[in-house]
Amino acid sequence: MITELLVLAVTGFLIFWLTTRRPKNYPPGPTGWPIVRNLFQISRDIPQHRQFTELGKKYGDIVGLYFADRPVVVLNNYKHIKEAFAENVFSGRVISHLTLYRNLGGNRGLLLSEGRPWQEQRRFTLKTLRDFGFGKKSMEALIMEEVNELINGFKKEVGKPIVTQNRFNIAVLNGLWLLLTGNKFSHDDPRLNFLVKSITSIITRRPLSALVAEFFPVVQKVRHLFPGFFNTQGLQTHKAVQKLIRETIDEHKATLQEDAPRDFIDAFLIESNKTTDVNSSFYQEDGYLGLHIVLLDLFIAGAETTSTTLTWTFLTMALYPEKQEKLYEEIKGVVGLSRSVSLTDRAELPYLEACMMEMLRFSAVVATGVFHRTHEEFKVTTYDGEPKPTFDSLASFVLFPKPHKVVLVDRNSTAQS
Numbered sequence: 001m002i003t004e005l006l007v008l009a010v011t012g013f014l015i016f017w018l019t020t021r022r023p024k025n026y027p028p029g030p031t032g033w034p035i036v037r038n039l040f041q042i043s044r045d046i047p048q049h050r051q052f053t054e055l056g057k058k059y060g061d062i063v064g065l066y067f068a069d070r071p072v073v074v075l076n077n078y079k080h081i082k083e084a085f086a087e088n089v090f091s092g093r094v095i096s097h098l099t100l101y102r103n104l105g106g107n108r109g110l111l112l113s114e115g116r117p118w119q120e121q122r123r124f125t126l127k128t129l130r131d132f133g134f135g136k137k138s139m140e141a142l143i144m145e146e147v148n149e150l151i152n153g154f155k156k157e158v159g160k161p162i163v164t165q166n167r168f169n170i171a172v173l174n175g176l177w178l179l180l181t182g183n184k185f186s187h188d189d190p191r192l193n194f195l196v197k198s199i200t201s202i203i204t205r206r207p208l209s210a211l212v213a214e215f216f217p218v219v220q221k222v223r224h225l226f227p228g229f230f231n232t233q234g235l236q237t238h239k240a241v242q243k244l245i246r247e248t249i250d251e252h253k254a255t256l257q258e259d260a261p262r263d264f265i266d267a268f269l270i271e272s273n274k275t276t277d278v279n280s281s282f283y284q285e286d287g288y289l290g291l292h293i294v295l296l297d298l299f300i301a302g303a304e305t306t307s308t309t310l311t312w313t314f315l316t317m318a319l320y321p322e323k324q325e326k327l328y329e330e331i332k333g334v335v336g337l338s339r340s341v342s343l344t345d346r347a348e349l350p351y352l353e354a355c356m357m358e359m360l361r362f363s364a365v366v367a368t369g370v371f372h373r374t375h376e377e378f379k380v381t382t383y384d385g386e387p388k389p390t391f392d393s394l395a396s397f398v399l400f401p402k403p404h405k406v407v408l409v410d411r412n413s414t415a416q417s
Contacts, residue, residue: 027064027073029055037066039215044205049367052076068215070094085372091118092373097217098210102238102293106286109293111301111370117281121294124282128267132179140343142178146171147340149187154408161405164314168307169196176302180295181248182263195244196303198237203304207231245295249288265291305365311401312363318406327355328411 022029032038042051042065055063056076065072075081084090092114093099099112107117110125133139150171154162170192174184185192209230213220223230252265261267272287281290317324330351335341346353 022064022066026071027062028059029064030059032066036068036215038072039067039211044208044211047367052368070215089375090372092375093118094371094373096214097220098214101220102296104289104292106289108281108286108290109297111297113293114375116279117290120281121290124268124271125264125294125298128264129179131267132264134176134179137343139175142175144340146174153187155410158408158410161407163403163405164311165401165403166193166197166200166307168310169200169303172306172310173299173302176298178263180264180298181252182265183248191244195237195241198233198240199300199303202234202237207234210234241296241299242292245292245299248295249291265295268294308365309359309363312365313359314406315401315404316359316362323355327351 030038030041032041042048052063052074053076055065055074061075061077061080063074063076065074075084093112095107095112095114100106103109103112107113107115108121110118110121113121130136150168153167170185170187170189173192173196178184207230209219209223213223223232223235227235249265249269252263252269256266256269258270258273261270268282268287268291272282272284272291275282275284275287277283281287317327330349331341334348335345341349341352
């Protein structure tokens with residue numbers, strides 16, 4: 001009996017020691033629990049960046065964590081972040097089993113890819129979108145169409161409390177989606193509204209089972225085998241978005257004219273068809289799957305970040321009516337009430353630009369940025385990367401304001417009455 005207890009105690013001590021020990025020269029951080037380490041010490045109810053800041057106050061500007069067996073190094077100092085991101089060694093991404101599932105089994109796309117595929121896809125995407133007008137003055141007319149449709153929708157709800165979350169997503173997405181696919185969505189499209197709300201829900205609060213599955217692959221297999229026992233909204237939304245993308249690509253393949261590309265998808269398919277380098281991310285089937293993930297990344301980015309900033313803007317303007325009034329007076333004095341604001345008015349609207357800059361600072365919708373990993377050992381200040389530190393976290397976190405409603409007022413009607 002004593003022997004069995006001794007063996008059990010030694011085994012327990014070894015498990016505890018092996019799953020909580022920290023390598024030599026690893027940055028300081030909180031002591032983790034056996035097996036899961038610091039994974040559940042990061043609360044899901046408090047914004048992640050705030051918790052990292054608090055850890056920085058206690059352990060210093062460079063904090064070392066472990067999420068299960070994955071080392072995670074958090075930089076809490078602008079100097080260190082700038083130093084790290086200036087080095088190409090920090091440009092990697094965490095290619096986990098969930099990332100591979102999302103990326104259709106490969107190193108694909110713009111957001112969660114690395115190395116040559118990321119370089120090729122990023123370069124091609126930026127150039128092609130610019131060729132079709134992205135970021136140019138010609139896009140202003142497309143944007144104003146969406147703005148006018150939004151305003152017409154808001155006019156129907158003047159004087160009523162409304163929820164602004166998800167009200168801007170399709171309008172923001174449409175400008176980009178038109179360049180990508182040649183098509184736009186109706187603001188009332190039920191399929192798109194469902195997808196947008198689902199994406200927002202997933203980003204707002206990731207299911208606990210999905211969090212655990214990120215670090216323990218067996219949990220992901222159980223989720224697939226017994227979906228009824230878990231929150232699989234993320235999986236279902238991913239499949240629905242991929243179905244939309246697949247249908248759109250197939251329509252383009254059936255009507256493609258290689259001498260007359262209509263949009264981004266056409267340009268991508270033409271590039272893929274002419275690629276002969278077997279190692280290229282555009283080559284044959286890999287190119288076709290890569291197009292799926294590029295569109296997925298752009299869909300999610302287009303549907304969330306700008307629209308969330310606008311949601312913050314509406315809330316903040318409602319909370320600070322004196323600033324809203326000052327902004328309104330500047331626009332009325334420079335632009336008047338008979339036309340819309342244009343990019344040509346920018347130089348004469350300094351307060352509007354200042355408000356926009358403050359909104360971008362205040363909202364900071366992606367507070368922790370896109371998470372990175374190092375390709376090789378790298379030294380930041382006094383700490384050696386042993387083992388290779390992984391600069392990543394639990395999810396790509398977007399900060400949404402708390403649920404709220406605002407009341408819209410028609411200023412023109414108010415002024416006339």
